[in-house]
Structures are given as structure tokens and as C-alpha cells.
């Protein structure tokens with residue numbers, strides 16, 4: 001009987017099984033940010049075990065609220081900063097060199113096929129795009145991960161998602177993952193690794209694969225995962241090739257080595273769906289649950305107050321290019337507040353160099369600093385009650401971006417179209433110059 | 447071991463998420479107790495009013511996929527800060543469930559028909575839950591509607607966490 005990729009990773013990292021269905025795994029990486037880590041650090045200090053298992057395997061970033069917005073978030077940043085210094089964690093990224101955790105760590109080449117990694121953040125599943133097992137954990141698990149370099153999981157069951165056909169023009173990885181979540185539901189993959197396969201994934205960039213894996217948790221998944229291939233090797237080449245750590249002399253050698261980390265053809269799955277992507281159209285969420293997905297065209301005319309382009313889902317350079325292509329030479333609707341947050345400092349620099357930031361600025365967008373920003377409603381773009389946001393993020397929960405606010409999740413191209421129209425609209429609508437319905441009059445003061 | 451059981455709070459909905467349990471704007475608090483006043487601040491549910499529904503409650507009863515969303519352990523902490531150490535539901539999101547056991551708290555999965563019966567028969571009454579880890583039984587009791595028993599099924603990991611008080615104490619000595 002063959003094994004899935006997740007089963008292979010579990011088998012190769014097993015420390016012990018203290019109980020039935022409890023796999024304690026050795027960790028290759030532990031990632032940290034300033035919201036969930038300081039409490040773990042404080043507890044370790046209090047217990048008299050202010051240590052880390054291996055400073056080289058721990059990577060840390062200040063990303064959720066950067067710059068700090070108040071004294072409390074300043075203290076959280078300081079706690080992480082001082083800890084990184086005293087523990088000798090060299091890969092620590094602070095303001096001016098930082099970015100959203102799930103964008104910056106892959107950018108630095110920290111994630112490799114076959115790795116196990118955890119972080120105190122539910123979207124850690126993103127890193128599975130590299131053929132790794134990457135899971136979000138709570139503070140207690142994080143604390144033990146920092147101290148001992150292990151974490152416990154249940155049996156690694158896998159839910160297989162075959163993305164068949166090809167993505168039509170104007171349809172993006174975000175639309176594909178929204179379609180998957182709509183199909184299997186918010187708990188459809190609970191306790192399972194979501195394995196993305198098929199020609200659509202094969203043709204997808206690493207950015208696109210990260211968008212898919214990022215939202216695996218929105219279907220309840222423990223980790224997303226894609227099979228490593230030539231695209232993965234290309235991304236990692238600066239780090240694994242002769243110019244980097246020199247682990248491999250050639251890309252062929254790397255590819256051959258990474259082929260260990262693929263599911264066998266006769267592996268068994270706990271669930272499976274296949275989706276014909278050729279039939280997809282731009283999608284959008286409605287309501288407060290990410291599986292509440294409808295065709296964007298059916299929501300045409302829904303008035304919006306803010307557009308947010310960014311986050312670990314869709315704040316990478318490819319996403320910014322996709323949005324800028326729609327915005328090019330146009331200005332956004334006068335009643336819309338447009339905010340774009342390049343996911344990392346490097347994405348920011350690339351967007352600057354490619355003229356993308358200029359497109360955003362001329363269109364009337366505010367360019368915010370790299371980080372989580374409005375995504376979780378802690379800073380930079382909180383909604384007022386009754387306001388609506390067209391967003392490229394991953395969660396539309398009630399109150400997520402501010403109490404009483406409504407978030408519609410969509411691709412960067414669709415978000416850019418909404419910014420231009422002032423209402424929900426497809427990029428094709430905007431390109432055709434289709435005049436979107438007049439925005440409703442602003443309601444009276446609240 | 448933490449004390450498990452007590453009066454029930456009925457939250458009749460699927461997919462109650464971590465943002466509803468404790469909104470992100472309070473993730474900058476630096477102590478577990480500081481979360482106490484904010485539990486369920488963004489939860490909008492007919493008949494639920496934080497000021498009157500929460501006091502005296504020790505157990506939450508809910509439907510499917512309770513605790514979905516973020517990895518924040520602030521969710522179980524905010525519950526515990528309010529004296530709630532047990533959640534009974536049809537199913538849980540993985541990280542939330544794990545966080546509960548890591549804190550030595552009980553996330554008890556019971557079949558959908560039991561949950562349905564509990565809501566049908568006990569909603570609106572003053573219901574008390576008794577947890578018996580030796581006989582692995584949950585016993586729900588209210589004056590008006592009598593008692594209902596449901597078997598509790600827990601793995602070795604879960605039992606060890608409840609008995610040892612959580613993953614920290616267990617793992618610290620073992621790895």
C-alpha cells in the first residue's frame with residue numbers, strides 16, 4: 001500500500017507515539033510572530049526554562065501590527081525582539097525588513113519539501129505549498145515547540161483535491177480555492193491534510209499554490225500541500241543551489257531528491273473531490289462564512305466602502321500585478337477607500353520597481369506598510385459598523401475587520417474592479433466599461 | 447486536574463468561530479484573566495446576552511465545528527477566565543479542540559442526535575452537567591426535564607491531558 005506525502009513526512013519525523021493516534025513529530029522549523037509568541041515566552045520565563053531548542057530552526061517576525069499602534073502592541077513587539085536577541089535567533093525580521101509571516105518565510109527559502117513546521121497562526125498551512133507539513137498551533141503547543149522542537153498530531157489523513165482543466169482568463173487561484181471551500185464546506189477537511197493536485201496546480205506558480213494552501217484551514221484542514229516539482233525547485237534555487245547553501249549542484253539533482261516527497265499513486269485518501277476549473281468564473285463570498293460563495297456577477301451592484309488588497313492570501317507580487325492590470329490608467333470610485341499592503345518589504349520593492357505602486361497611487365489607493373494590516377481588524381483599515389469591504393484576505397467572519405463590518409472575499413483582480421466601480425463588479429465588467437449601478441446614497445449618520 | 451462540569455450555556459449554532467469567542471482586537475492583552483470581559487463580545491445569537499447569559503455558567507453546549515478560525519489559544523483562555531472549562535458540541539475545529547486539551551480542559555464530542563435532543567429538551571432550563579471520567583459518562587440534568595446521559599469517548603492523549611493538567615507538564619518531562 002502506497003503512502004501519501006503527509007504519511008511520508010510523519011513517518012520520517014516520528015519521535016514516538018505515546019498514545020494511540022498521537023504522533024509526536026520532530027520539527028524542522030518553528031515560526032513565530034508577535035501576537036501569539038510573547039505569551040509563550042512569558043510562560044517559559046516564569047517556569048524558569050527561558051531557552052529554545054535550536055535558534056537556527058526558529059524564525060521570527062513582527063508582522064501583525066507593524067508599526068505598533070499602541071502601548072500594548074509595542075510591548076508585544078518588544079517582547080519578541082528582546083527574546084530573539086537573547087536567544088540568538090538570527091532570522092528575526094523587524095519593521096523595514098519584515099512582512100506577513102506566511103509570505104516572508106517562504107521568500108527567504110526557509111521552507112523545503114519534506115519539512116515539518118508549526119507556528120502559532122492558523123494560516124501556517126500556507127507553507128505546505130512547498131511539499132511540507134505545516135500546521136497552525138496554539139500557544140501551549142508553540143511553547144513546547146520552542147523549547148523541545150516537537151509537536152503532537154493525530155493520524156495524518158489526507159483529503160485530495162484534483163483541480164482539472166485550466167483556469168480561464170480572468171479566473172485566479174483565489175477563485176479556485178473559494179470553489180473548493182464552497183464544495184466541501186468549512187469543516188469538510190477537519191483534521192486532514194488537503195492535498196492539491198492536477199494540471200491546474202502543475203501550471204500554477206508558487207504564489208498561486210500558496211494562495212490555495214493558505215485557505216485549506218478555511219475548510220478545516222490541518223495543512224495544505226502541493227507536490228514539489230520544477231516550479232518549487234526554481235523558487236528555492238537561490239537558497240539550495242551553489243549561490244546559496246550549495247545543497248545541490250544542479251536543479252535536476254534537487255528535483256530528483258525532492259521526488260521523495262510525493263504521494264504514491266496507490267496511496268489511500270480519507271476524502272476526494274475533483275473540480276473542473278475550466279468551468280469556473282470569478283467568485284465572491286457573501287455572509288460571514290468562507291464557504292458561502294456565489295458567482296461575483298450575481299452580486300453586481302453591491303455597494304462597497306473599502307477595498308483591501310494584501311494579506312498572506314493575496315499580497316504577493318503576482319497578486320499586485322493582477323490588480324494593477326485592472327487599475328492601469330484608471331482612478332477608483334470617489335466613495336471608495338482603497339488600501340493596498342504589499343505582503344513583504346521585498347514585494348513592496350518589486351512593486352515599486354515594476355511601476356505597480358505608481359499605478360496604485362495614481363488610481364487613488366493608499367499604499368500601506370507590509371504586514372497583516374486590516375486583515376484581522378487590529379490596525380490599518382478597520383471598518384466602521386455597517387461598512388462593506390471587498391477584500392483579498394481569507395476570512396469573512398463577523399467582526400473580523402471591525403465590529404459590524406461585512407467582508408466579501410475575492411481575487412485581487414475582482415477587488416481592483418470593485419474599487420473602480422464602487423460596487424462589486426468583475427474585472428471584465430470594468431474593462432467593457434459596463435457602467436456599474438450607481439452606489440446607493442450613504443446612509444445617515446450612525 | 448481542573449474541575450469539569452456545572453451549569454450550561456446554550457449556544458445554538460454551527461461554526462461558532464474564534465473571532466466570535468474572542469475578537470482579535472483583544473489579542474494584545476498580556477494575561478489570560480484580562481480576556482474575561484470580552485468573551486463572546488461579537489457573538490450575535492438570538493436570546494444570548496453576555497451580561498445575563500454568562501454569569502454562573504461552567505459549560506458551553508453548541509453544534510458543529512465549534513472554534514473554527516484562528517489558532518488563538520485566547521479562545522479557551524477567555525472561556526476559562528469566565529469559569530468555563532467544558533465545551534460539548536457535535537464537532538470541533540482541530541486547533542481549538544487541541545488547545546482545550548492542551549490547557550487541561552474538556553472538548554467533548556457527542557453525536558448530533560444527542561446534541562439535538564439536548565437543545566430540544568433542555569434549552570431554557572437550568573441544566574447542570576456532571577462529568578465522570580471513570581465511567582466515561584456525561585450526565586445532563588434539569589429539574590423540569592429530568593436527566594440525559596451520554597457516553598464520553600476520549601483517547602489516551604485526551605485523558606492524559608485532562609489528568610496531568612495539560613501538554614506543558616506532560617511534554618516538559620518527556621522530551
Ligand code: SF4
Nearest residue numbers: 123311312372375376
Ligand atoms: S494576513 Fe491575516 S490571515 Fe494572514 S497571518 Fe496576517 S492576520 Fe493572519
